[in-house]
Amino acid sequence: MDQLRAVKGMDDLFESDLSLWRHVELVARETFLAYGFGEIRTPILEETAVFVRGVGEGTDIVHKEMFTFDDGGRPGDKDGTTSVCLRPENTAGVVRAMLEHGKLFADAYEQVFYVGPMFRREQPQAGRRRQFHQIGCEAFGTSEPGMDVAVMACVHTILDRLGLSSSTKLLLNTLGDPAERRGYTDALVAYFSAHEARLSDDSRRRLKENPLRILDSKDAGDRALAMAAPRPVDFLSDAARAHFDAVCAGLTRLSIPFSRDPFLVRGLDYYTRTVFEFVGEAGLGAQSTVAAGGRYDGLVETLGGRPTPAVGFAGGVERLVLMLKAVGAPAHGVAPELALVGADDGGRALCEQLAFGLRRQGVRVVVDVRGRGVKAQMKSADKSGARHSVVVGSAELGSGQGRVKNMATGDVSDVALSVEALRAVVRAAHAGG
């Protein structure tokens, strides 16, 4: 029989990697809370319409990358079926949830963050999986540039606390409001059409499907042409230009470095005005963007709500972890603090009692229940990375005293065989380093 295997592009994750994952998620959650965002969890499955309307029917994501299927309808009701899909991103779903629960009333002001899996049926490669994980936040209810800045500052803080701010850079651009974006797109099409013969095959296709994409083509010829292409700034209204200037000024006030990149575009339809990307320099293969986002003032209305300005971002957990590994970030291991080694049946029994008490206080303790020899248990304790060990046998049972061994230095010292005394040893170890 063939070995069963995970679905293509979907990974099994183990502790060796997950300690880094937890670190990323923990830092992200703490930072979001520090910035005033509250958590939101929405279903992984949404009606397909959420993304068709929210993300845009013409986008590749919706067009060919969603895991879509029919929900089967209610039992006995063949006609009442609904098309559902695994969420390919979370912004549209979050907006749907906010609307459904009446959070986006007039003058609503809400900030939410999320952490969770997303699904896209793409060809897997480094930093790109079919099930991947994003952290992200959305701020609703203000068109003030200060919120654009706050969102970017939040990303910056997360990266900074992960030790990645110096190996990432922030790229910033504005797409203007919808009318301006349309006008700009038309100008781009006109420009590139005039030079169509010099465009790459891919970009000739983009000319029809997604002209903005030509700007960040990887083809050298395309890039040369793009250098002389019309710039979004030239199409901005005074209001949009002022907004962009204010965003730049805000970042500067916070001493957050950024580069204006007139070629930066976003793949999703809903972006307006501010768009940004944090790109990494190491370990990411061809997928260098670790976090990206922008303003989407029209999305809430598109999904059936009142016009509500909003801005947010999403970051890729896999990509952040890849970067952490690339820069040699220390694994946030969770090695046992204490290994209790039973030398005989009586000793083992006491070890199990002590472990029970210590674990109830959150101390990480390992006990070998297999009845192996002291030597074998010590070897395992060593491999586990345990900081201390105590051997418990008949002698210790009699005296109520044991000897704690510091596994790193080999030093031993006497300790009473009680939960309190052992815990004190562990605490001392924490305090010492």
Added chain:
RNA sequence: GCGGUUGUAGCUCAGCUGGUAGAGCACUGGAUUGUGAUUCCGGGUGUCGCGGGUUCGAGCCCCGUCAAUCGCCCCA
């Protein structure tokens, strides 16, 4: 959807222009009785991804297929 590369023990890999498979690591037992990392000795493991073909004979050659991986497209 399209390209490139790869597929040999749990892991990392070797395998000499085809002659019936190896190393390191890991795991495990022991080196005077209850104390680990170094050292020494011992131990097990493979349908050589799968299916065909060529050949006296294939892990090595050919075809197909599956999978992984990197990249394109696209995206976090």
